[in-house]
Amino acid sequence: MIDYSEKIPNNVNLAQDRTLQRALEHWQPNYLQWWRDMGPDGSQDFEVYLRTAVSVDPSGWAHFDHVRMPDYRWGIFLVPQDATRRIHFGEHLGEPAWQEVPGEHRANLRRIIVTQGDTEPASVEQQRHLGLTCPSLYDLRNLFQVNVEEGRHLWAMVYLLHRHFGRDGREEAEALLARRSGDPDNPRILGAFNERTPDWLAFFMFTYFTDRDGKYQLCALAESAFDPLARSCRFMLTEEAHHMFVGESGVARILQRTCEKMNQLKTDDPAKLRAAGVIDLPTVQRYLNFHFSVTLDLFGADQSSNAALYYSSGLKGRYEEGKRGDDHRLKNDRYTVLGVREGQLATAEVPMLNALNEVLRDDYIKDSMSGVERWNKVIEKAGIGFRLAVPHKAFHRKIGTFAELCVAPNGEVVNRATWDANESRWLPSAEDRAFVASLMGRVVAPGQFANWIAPPARGINSQPVDFEYVRFN
Amino acid sequence: MRGEGAACVPASLRNCAGKGPTPGRGEGTTVNTPISPSQVVRQHLIDPEVCIRCNTCEETCPIKAISHDERNYVVDFSVCENCLACIPPCPTGAIDSWRNVLPAKPYTVNEQLTWDALPAQTELDRRQPGADGALPEDVAALAEVASAAEHGQARPPWSAAHPYSNLYSPEHAAIATVAGNHRLTPEGASTEVRHIVLDFGHIPFPVLEGQALGIIPPGVDETGRPFHPRMYSVASPREGERPHYNNLALTVKRVTHDRHGQPVRGMASNYVCDLKKGDQVKVVGPYGTTFLMPNHPGSSILMICTGTGSAPMRAMTERRRRRMALKEGGELALFFGARSQAELPYFGPLMKLPKSFIDVNLAFSREPGLPRRYVQDLLREQGEKVWRLLNDDNCYVFLCGHKGMEEGVIAVFEELAKARGGDWPTLRRELLAEGRLHLETY
Numbered sequence: 020m021i022d023y024s025e026k027i028p029n030n031v032n033l034a035q036d037r038t039l040q041r042a043l044e045h046w047q048p049n050y051l052q053w054w055r056d057m058g059p060d061g062s063q064d065f066e067v068y069l070r071t072a073v074s075v076d077p078s079g080w081a082h083f084d085h086v087r088m089p090d091y092r093w094g095i096f097l098v099p100q101d102a103t104r105r106i107h108f109g110e111h112l113g114e115p116a117w118q119e120v121p122g123e124h125r126a127n128l129r130r131i132i133v134t135q136g137d138t139e140p141a142s143v144e145q146q147r148h149l150g151l152t153c154p155s156l157y158d159l160r161n162l163f164q165v166n167v168e169e170g171r172h173l174w175a176m177v178y179l180l181h182r183h184f185g186r187d188g189r190e191e192a193e194a195l196l197a198r199r200s201g202d203p204d205n206p207r208i209l210g211a212f213n214e215r216t217p218d219w220l221a222f223f224m225f226t227y228f229t230d231r232d233g234k235y236q237l238c239a240l241a242e243s244a245f246d247p248l249a250r251s252c253r254f255m256l257t258e259e260a261h262h263m264f265v266g267e268s269g270v271a272r273i274l275q276r277t278c279e280k281m282n283q284l285k286t287d288d289p290a291k292l293r294a295a296g297v298i299d300l301p302t303v304q305r306y307l308n309f310h311f312s313v314t315l316d317l318f319g320a321d322q323s324s325n326a327a328l329y330y331s332s333g334l335k336g337r338y339e340e341g342k343r344g345d346d347h348r349l350k351n352d353r354y355t356v357l358g359v360r361e362g363q364l365a366t367a368e369v370p371m372l373n374a375l376n377e378v379l380r381d382d383y384i385k386d387s388m389s390g391v392e393r394w395n396k397v398i399e400k401a402g403i404g405f406r407l408a409v410p411h412k413a414f415h416r417k418i419g420t421f422a423e424l425c426v427a428p429n430g431e432v433v434n435r436a437t438w439d440a441n442e443s444r445w446l447p448s449a450e451d452r453a454f455v456a457s458l459m460g461r462v463v464a465p466g467q468f469a470n471w472i473a474p475p476a477r478g479i480n481s482q483p484v485d486f487e488y489v490r491f492n
Numbered sequence: 493m494r495g496e497g498a499a500c501v502p503a504s505l506r507n508c509a510g511k512g513p514t515p516g517r518g519e520g521t522t523v524n525t526p527i528s529p530s531q532v533v534r535q536h537l538i539d540p541e542v543c544i545r546c547n548t549c550e551e552t553c554p555i556k557a558i559s560h561d562e563r564n565y566v567v568d569f570s571v572c573e574n575c576l577a578c579i580p581p582c583p584t585g586a587i588d589s590w591r592n593v594l595p596a597k598p599y600t601v602n603e604q605l606t607w608d609a610l611p612a613q614t615e616l617d618r619r620q621p622g623a624d625g626a627l628p629e630d631v632a633a634l635a636e637v638a639s640a641a642e643h644g645q646a647r648p649p650w651s652a653a654h655p656y657s658n659l660y661s662p663e664h665a666a667i668a669t670v671a672g673n674h675r676l677t678p679e680g681a682s683t684e685v686r687h688i689v690l691d692f693g694h695i696p697f698p699v700l701e702g703q704a705l706g707i708i709p710p711g712v713d714e715t716g717r718p719f720h721p722r723m724y725s726v727a728s729p730r731e732g733e734r735p736h737y738n739n740l741a742l743t744v745k746r747v748t749h750d751r752h753g754q755p756v757r758g759m760a761s762n763y764v765c766d767l768k769k770g771d772q773v774k775v776v777g778p779y780g781t782t783f784l785m786p787n788h789p790g791s792s793i794l795m796i797c798t799g800t801g802s803a804p805m806r807a808m809t810e811r812r813r814r815r816m817a818l819k820e821g822g823e824l825a826l827f828f829g830a831r832s833q834a835e836l837p838y839f840g841p842l843m844k845l846p847k848s849f850i851d852v853n854l855a856f857s858r859e860p861g862l863p864r865r866y867v868q869d870l871l872r873e874q875g876e877k878v879w880r881l882l883n884d885d886n887c888y889v890f891l892c893g894h895k896g897m898e899e900g901v902i903a904v905f906e907e908l909a910k911a912r913g914g915d916w917p918t919l920r921r922e923l924l925a926e927g928r929l930h931l932e933t934y
Contacts, residue, residue, distance in 0.1 A: 260546030261583035267544045
C-alpha cells in the first residue's frame with residue numbers, strides 16, 4: 020500500500036483518484052524493480068545529495084537532501100491548469116484545449132507519449148555503469164540527479180498513459196519497463212537511445228546534444244492541444260535544463276583542463292597531451308561530431324506527412340509556437356529544406372507543414388551552436404587558437420535524404436573512398452574511445468577531481484565544491 | 493575566514509535597501525524616507541559565463557523582468573522586484589549574481605546584452621546596500637555565508653528601531669575597555685563559554701539587540717597583514733549590559749577543536765577569552781540591519797538557537813524582561829539546544845524567568861543517561877504552538893546557531909506545514925517579505 024501524499028509528491032489529486040491509484044500500485048513495484056535491475060549500477064545504498072521536486076511552485080525546486088535513490092520521491096507534476104487555455108495552432112485553433120483525449124487522435128497521442136516516455140528509462144540504462152568511473156563526487160551526484168529525473172520523466176508519461184488511455188495505456192506503461200537499451204530482441208524505440216554511453220566525455224556530449232533534443236521535443240509537446248500533455252512537458256523542461264547544464268559545463272571543464280595542460284607543456288601535439296593524461300581537442304571535436312549527427316537523426320525525416328498531421332491536428336506544435344507571428348495554420352507557407360539532387364546537396368522549397376521536423380531541427384541546430392561558441396570562449400580565454408564547430412547537418416546521417424550520401428563535416432559531398440580514408444579524422448575511432456576509456460578511473464574523495472577535468476566554478480545549491488555530495492554506506 | 497567561537501554573524505549585513513522608499517524605523521512609528529542618491533542598491537544580474545540559456549528563469553519570472561537575445565539572458569533593473577522566484581530553478585547558479593550600483597546608474601538591459609562576463613566589482617560592491625559607508629570585505633563575505641538561507645530576502649520587522657551600522661572600520665576602529673570577563677560554563681565542562689563585558693567610555697557605539705560587532709586581535713598574520721575582524725553577536729540589550737553605562741556584553745566560546753574534532757587553538761577566541769579586566773580591544777561595527785527585534789506592543793518572538801547562538805536571544809529576552817512592568821503583551825518562546833545542561837550558557841538566569849513571561853524549551857544532545865534530544869525534537873513536540881506562532885502576523889521568528897540545526901528546523905517547519913495542509917515555501921516567502929523570519933547560521 021502506498022501513502023500517496025508522502026511517497027509520490029503530486030499535484031494531480033492522486034489521494035482521491037482510486038482508478039489511478041490502482042494502476043500505479045501495480046506499476047510502481049515494477050518500476051522499482053526496473054530501477055534496481057537497470058538503474059545506476061551498485062548505487063542502491065548511496066546517499067546522494069539530490070534535488071527533489073516537491074511542488075510546482077518555484078521554491079518547490081529548492082528541496083535538497085541526501086537520499087538513497089530507491090527512496091527518491093518520484094513525483095507527478097503538471098504546471099497549474101489555465102481554465103481559459105485555447106488551442107493556438109492547427110485546424111482546431113481557437114477551440115478550448117482538450118482535457119481528455121479525443122477519440123480520433125487517441126492512437127497518435129499515445130504513440131507520441133510512448134516515444135517520448137521510452138527515451139527516459141533508455142538513457143538511465145545507457146548511463147548505468149558510469150558511476151563506476153566518476154571523475155569526482157560532484158560529477159557522480161550530477162549523474163545521479165540526471166538519472167532520477169529521467170526516472171521522473173518516465174513517471175510523468177506513465178501518469179498520462181494510466182490516466183487517459185485505459186487498458187492500452189497500462190500495457191504501454193508496462194512495455195516501457197520491458198524494453199532495454201541496446202537489446203537486439205527488445206530495443207528502445209529510437210536509435211540514439213540504443214547507442215552505448217561508455218565514458219564521461221560521451222555522457223557530457225549526450226547530455227549536451229541528446230538531452231537538448233529532449234528539450235526541443237518537450238517544448239513542441241508543451242504547445243499541444245492535449246492540455247495534460249502540455250502541462251506535463253512544461254514542468255519537465257525545468258529538469259531538462261539541469262541535464263544540459265551537466266553536459267555543457269562538463270565539456271567546458273574538460274576543455275579548460277586540456278587548455279591548461281597545453282599551455283603548461285606548450286604543445287598542441289595530441290600524443291604529448293594524451294601522455295599527460297588529458298583529452299586532446301581534436302578528439303573532443305570527433306566526439307562532438309558523433310553526438311551531434313546521431314542526435315539530428317532523432318528529429319525524424321526531413322519531409323514527413325506525420326509531422327504535418329500532428330501539427331494540423333494540434334498534437335504537437337513548433338518550438339515557441341506562441342511567440343511566432345504567422346497564422347499558426349501554415350497551409351500556405353513554404354520552407355526551404357536542404358536535400359539531395361543528383362548526388363549533390365541542393366535546397367528546395369516545400370510546404371512548411373511537411374517540413375516541420377526540419378523546422379524543429381533547424382531551431383535545435385541554432386541552439387546547439389550557441390553553446391559550442393561558449394565552449395570556444397573557454398579555449399579562447401586560454402589563448403589557444405583552436406575552434407570547435409558543429410559539423411554540417413548532412414554529415415553522418417542515417418535517417419532522411421542524406422542517409423544515402425557521404426558528406427564531410429564541412430558539408431562537402433565526398434565519395435565512399437574519401438569517407439573511408441577520413442572517417443577516423445571525423446568520428447571517434449576505436450583507438451580514440453580506448454584512450455578516453457583508459458582515463459576513466461574512479462575519484463571519490465571530496466574535493467578531488469580526475470586529472471582530465473577541471474573542478475566546476477561553483478558547487479550545487481551553494482554548497483562548496485568539496486562537499487560530500489555522495490555518501491557511500 | 494570564519495569567526496571562531498563567534499556567537500553569530502548578522503544576516504542583515506547583506507540586506508538590500510530595495511529600490512523603493514525604505515520604511516524609516518523608530519520605536520513603533522513608520523516614516524517613509526526615500527533612498528538617498530548616494531546609497532547603493534543591489535542589482536540582480538545573470539553571469540553570462542555560467543548561464544546556459546535554458547530559459548528557465550525567463551519562464552519562471554512572474555513579472556517578465558527577464559528577457560534574452562541570441563547572446564545573453566538579462567534582468568531589467570527597472571522591472572525586477574527581487575522576489576527571487578527565478579533563483580531555485582536555475583540549474584547553473586548563474587542567476588544568483590549581484591552587483592551594487594547607484595540607483596540612478598544601474599546596468600541597462602542593452603549593456604548587459606553585450607557582456608561576455610560580469611563586470612568587475614567596483615568600489616560600490618564594498619559598501620553595504622542601503623548604507624553610505626564601505627563595509628569591510630571580509631565582514632560582507634561572512635554575512636553572505638551566514639544568511640545564505642535567506643537568499644537576500646531578509647527585511648527587518650516593521651517596528652524595529654533604526655540601527656546604526658558600520659560606524660567603525662578596521663582603519664578607524666573603536667577602542668573599548670574590558671569591564672568584566674567570567675566563565676559561564678562550569679570548570680570541567682567540555683566547552684568553555686565566557687561572558688565578556690566591554691565598556692566604550694565616551695566613544696559612541698550604539699547597538700540594538702541582534703546586531704554584531706567585530707574584534708580585531710592584535711598582531712599580524714603569517715603574511716604580515718593585520719588580522720581580519722572576528723564577528724560576535726551582542727548579548728546585551730540596547731541600553732547596555734549595565735543600564736545607562738556605555739557598555740555591552742558578548743558570549744564567546746573558546747575554540748579548542750575544529751569542525752572535524754581535530755584539536756586546534758582558535759587564535760581570536762582564545763585572545764578574547766583570555767582578556768583581563770582593564771585590557772583594551774579594537775572593535776569595529778556595529779553590523780546588521782535586519783536581524784532586529786520588533787518593538788511594537790503585542791509582538792511575539794519565537795527564538796530558536798544552539799550554543800552561543802543564544803547571544804542575540806539573550807539580548808532580546810533581557811530587553812523584554814526589563815520592560816516587563818510596562819505589560820506590553822506578546823509571547824516569548826525559546827527553543828534552546830546545547831550538549832548538556834552544564835554547557836548551556838545563561839542556564840541559571842533563564843530558569844528564574846516566570847513561565848508567564850517566556851516559554852523555555854531546552855534540548856540536550858549529550859546529557860549523560862538521557863536520550864539525545866535536539867531543538868528539532870522540541871519543535872516537533874510543540875508543533876501546534878510553533879505552527880500557530882509561524883502563522884501569527886505579530887510573531888517574529890529568529891534562528892541562530894549551527895548550519896546543521898537550520899536544516900533540521902526547516903525540515904520540521906515543512907513537516908508542520910504539510911501535516912496541516914499548508915505550504916512551507918509559500919509561508920517562508922511571506923515571512924521573509926514581512927520581516928518575520930531571520931536566519932543566521934555558521
